[in-house]
Amino acid sequence: MVRILKSVHGGIIKHAESGFPHEVCGVLIGADGMITHYRECRNLNTERAHDRYDLDPVSFKEADEWARGNGLEIVGIYHSHPDHPSIASETDRQRAWPEWVYMIFSINGGKYNDARAWVLEDFDSGFIEDAVELVEG
Numbered sequence: 001m002v003r004i005l006k007s008v009h010g011g012i013i014k015h016a017e018s019g020f021p022h023e024v025c026g027v028l029i030g031a032d033g034m035i036t037h038y039r040e041c042r043n044l045n046t047e048r049a050h051d052r053y054d055l056d057p058v059s060f061k062e063a064d065e066w067a068r069g070n071g072l073e074i075v076g077i078y079h080s081h082p083d084h085p086s087i088a089s090e091t092d093r094q095r096a097w098p099e100w101v102y103m104i105f106s107i108n109g110g111k112y113n114d115a116r117a118w119v120l121e122d123f124d125s126g127f128i129e130d131a132v133e134l135v136e137g
């Protein structure tokens, strides 16, 4: 179960819609199994920005430092799928780490469709869908 504050979920939707038709990406931050913050990161992939993302390591490091400074940690990554379902691709799986949750926001024609969360049991396993629970706040 992935628990995420409604305000965080809504903020990521705005980020994903505003970035359409390109993929946007960022980090999920929280503690104790709850996602309480997010940070937008630059997508360094400009050649295939419609279906690839390369999360900027500089903005990742800044987000990591901010999280640690606030007693939190990075718990996962989000990115958008412009005009594609919120299903993790093979590329997404190959880049994923088992400790993190991967949330994918599907944006159709610039409007939010849905969001799903994916986790790995280990490096060799396929993605497993995890339920998303929106928490007031």
Ligand SMILES: [Zn+2]
Residues within 6 Å of the ligand: 079, 080, 081, 088, 089, 092, 104
């Ligand atoms: Zn993807």
